Amino acid sequence: CGVFGIYGRSDAASFTTLGLHALQHRGQEAAGIVTYDNGQFHIERHVGLIGDTFTKPSVIERLPGDRSIGHTRYATTGGSSLRNIQPLFAELDGGGLTVAHNGNITNALTVQRELQRKGAIFSSTSDTETILHLVAMSEKKDILSKFQEAIVQLEGAFSLVALTAKKLIGCRDPLGIRPLVLGDLDGSWILASETCALDIMGARFVRDIKPGELVCITDKGIDSYFPFKAQEEQKSRFCIFEYVYFARPDSNIEGRNVYDVRKQIGVELANEEPCNADIVVPVPDSGVPAAIGFAQGANIPFELGIIRNHYVGRTFIQPTDAIRHMGVKLKHNANPFVLEGKSVVLVDDSIVRGTTSKKIVQMVREAGAREVHMRIASPPTMSPCFYGVDTPEKSKLLASRMTVEEMAEFIRVDSLSFLSIDGLYRAVGEVNRNADVPQFCDACFTNQYPTRLLDQDGPDNVR
Numbered sequence: 001c002g003v004f005g006i007y008g009r010s011d012a013a014s015f016t017t018l019g020l021h022a023l024q025h026r027g028q029e030a031a032g033i034v035t036y037d038n039g040q041f042h043i044e045r046h047v048g049l050i051g052d053t054f055t056k057p058s059v060i061e062r063l064p065g066d067r068s069i070g071h072t073r074y075a076t077t078g079g080s081s082l083r084n085i086q087p088l089f090a091e092l093d094g095g096g097l098t099v100a101h102n103g104n105i106t107n108a109l110t111v112q113r114e115l116q117r118k119g120a121i122f123s124s125t126s127d128t129e130t131i132l133h134l135v136a137m138s139e140k141k142d143i144l145s146k147f148q149e150a151i152v153q154l155e156g157a158f159s160l161v162a163l164t165a166k167k168l169i170g171c172r173d174p175l176g177i178r179p180l181v182l183g184d185l186d187g188s189w190i191l192a193s194e195t196c197a198l199d200i201m202g203a204r205f206v207r208d209i210k211p212g213e214l215v216c217i218t219d220k221g222i223d224s225y226f227p228f229k230a231q232e233e234q235k236s237r238f239c240i241f242e243y244v245y246f247a248r249p250d251s252n253i254e255g256r257n258v259y260d261v262r263k264q265i266g267v268e269l270a271n272e273e274p275c276n277a278d279i280v281v282p283v284p285d286s287g288v289p290a291a292i293g294f295a296q297g298a299n300i301p302f303e304l305g306i307i308r309n310h311y312v313g314r315t316f317i318q319p320t321d322a323i324r325h326m327g328v329k330l331k332h333n334a335n336p337f338v339l340e341g342k343s344v345v346l347v348d349d350s351i352v353r354g355t356t357s358k359k360i361v362q363m364v365r366e367a368g369a370r371e372v373h374m375r376i377a378s379p380p381t382m383s384p385c386f387y388g389v390d391t392p393e394k395s396k397l398l399a400s401r402m403t404v405e406e407m408a409e410f411i412r413v414d415s416l417s418f419l420s421i422d423g424l425y426r427a428v429g430e431v432n433r434n435a436d437v438p439q440f441c442d443a444c445f446t447n448q449y450p451t452r453l454l455d456q457d458g459p460d461n462v463r
């Protein structure tokens with residue numbers, strides 16, 4: 001998901017609309033914006049793309065105010081019904097609170113059950129609602145203390161933006177698994193998932209919010225807190241897959257430019273798994289930067305042999321299998337002019353279910369390619385993500401069922417190789433991966449989860 005917040009700027013909803021538009025790649029299913037003005041919260045939540053739903057003047061007119069938060073939704077937990085669209089809002093003792101969440105809380109259902117036993121009534125199946133309940137149950141006096149008491153009970157990944165009548169709050173989980181940055185638009189503070197949401201409105205990047213940090217923005221300025229005392233010793237475990245795929249290439253995250261990392265991934269891949277082909281062809285768009293790096297590293301011409309139709313969203317975000325299969329056909333077309341008679345090395349960022357790769361390879365062969373090799377810009381995706389990226393359950397991950405040789409046979413390529421986990425760490429600028437406490441979360445590649453997974457493994461197993 002993508003989150004955005006702005007404080008102290010008239011017409012806040014318009015800026016939030018712009019910010020969410022830049023964050024659309026983080027979730028395309030639905031979006032919501034909440035503003036506060038003159039004693040009242042205003043809420044608009046719609047299914048669909050920002051450009052289709054929030055650009056109507058009537059919608060923006062219903063969102064007055066100089067402070068606002070917004071969310072683009074990518075359903076991971078909670079299903080795709082309207083009641084799960086964020087930001088969520090609650091009227092609490094002490095005033096209204098609205099929250100937008102990127103990530104996935106790994107003990108949400110366990111906490112939810114405890115609260116339900118005490119009589120709490122949940123109105124959605126979203127893990128984010130758990131946060132509102134924890135804030136509501138807190139006996140602390142002010143909303144900021146209540147909020148802090150709530151978040152220290154959470155586990156997993158959460159980059160949050162929250163709005164009360166007088167405060168814009170932002171925080172990251174103690175491992176900083178998902179991104180969140182602070183920006184400044186001519187003196188108004190902004191919180192956003194990625195820097196591309198600052199660029200779109202000419203805002204200045206100030207800094208990344210730190211893992212475990214909570215910032216509170218009011219008329220008086222910005223204050224920073226570190227409420228997660230027990231986890232103080234833990235190091236950052238930012239999601240390495242944000243660099244591989246999820247974030248936008250023009251964003252900078254924790255000092256690294258995402259495009260630059262992806263290109264470097266391609267260079268590493270060319271070094272580790274060379275391929276004597278005539279041309280390098282990316283699977284657009286996600287494979288493009290790595291393919292550029294691969295072509296440069298291997299000194300093989302780069303060609304756009306597959307064209308992507310931009311009016312179809314990322315196929316995997318569509319909820320059903322049937323649509324996903326259709327989506328792939330709608331999305332890509334191979335160009336025989338480029339491919340005919342050629343030995344081709346295809347570069348893509350990852351293989352998840354394998355359905356995309358299989359169709360792409362078939363398409364490239366039908367367009368006349370003589371040989372089709374495939375190079376993947378990440379290690380095999382072996383394990384599901386419980387932190388907000390929607391990888392399917394383990395049994396549906398191709399790499400969890402097959403060896404690399406079997407996968408090559410399944411997708412019908414002449415050769416298939418993946419980047420090594422160490423190569424991936426080199427590409428992000430690390431000398432090597434610290435095996436005991438890795439510098440990043442890389443659990444989908446290594447099965448080494450940086451937190452316990454209470455909802456999955458705990459006594460209250462809710463699977």
Ligand code: 5GP
Nearest residue numbers: 286316350351352353354355356357390391
């Ligand atoms: P698949 O192998 O499932 O057919 O799809 C792989 C493609 O989906 C890759 O090209 C990649 O761009 C995209 N993708 C990347 N990340 C994810 C993810 O977390 N989940 C899913 N389902 N697809 C992803």
Ligand code: SF4
Nearest residue numbers: 239241385441442444
């Ligand atoms: Fe990122 Fe993979 Fe970790 Fe999920 S499991 S947070 S996708 S690295």
Ligand code: MG
Nearest residue numbers: 284285286287
């Ligand atoms: Mg792709």
